Amino acid sequence: MKMTVSLIMMTVLIVVGFAALGRKKVKELHITKILLVPAHEVWKVVAEDYGGVAYSHPKIVSSDYINGSLKGEEGAERVCYFNDSHTQYLKERMINFSREEKSFTNQVFQAGKFPVDPELTRAVYSVEDLGNGKSRMTFDMQYRTKPAFLGGMMKGSFTKLIEDYFIAIEHHIKTGDKVTKDNFKEIKKLYSSSSKIPRIIEY
DSSP states (O other): OHHHHHHHHHHHHHHHHHHHHHSOOOEEEEEEEEESSOHHHHHIIIIITGGGGGGSOTTOSEEEEOTTOOSSSTTOEEEEESSTTSOSEEEEEEEEEETTTTEEEEEEEEEESOOBOGGGOEEEEEEEEEETTEEEEEEEEEEOBSSTTHHHHHHHHHHHHHHHHHHHHHHHHHHOOOOOTTTHHHHHHHHHTOTTSOEEEEO
16 A cells, blocks of 8 residues: 555656646746826727737837737737838737726737747736826736747846837827837937836836
């Protein structure tokens, strides 16, 4: 009996050990910022106009819905191009969509020339109404790079990218202007120079 229990325990330990070895580690990133625009306007830009993200993202050259998607909703898919030749792109899918909670998960399912593992790269977008024309935008990202050792080095780049995206969202809502690589430098100066815009960044 003791021998049988020992064999069972040893088998369990071996199985758990191999499972742990096979589990790929991911990096996590949490960024949140208070935007001086209403929550419903932020939600309209980041969620309802899911395929039009290029209008409010300083690094995305163009974007569009794909695979029959027509609007931001559960299962909607989009492609985001980061260069004019369309060799650098991400294909993403909207899941866990909640209009009531103003939240959804953005799942990467294909990455062209980007060093990320699509199966392990996703981000949760959340928008909170703070009243008085203010909102809190939160971005919780989980990612794994290819090769994996790049994960730590790319964390700073991802952080800066999302910080800039938040600025671009606010500017696009306030002005209706399309944010591009060419005009974002001047746009950023307008918002970075103001110490009245509170923000919190956590890791």
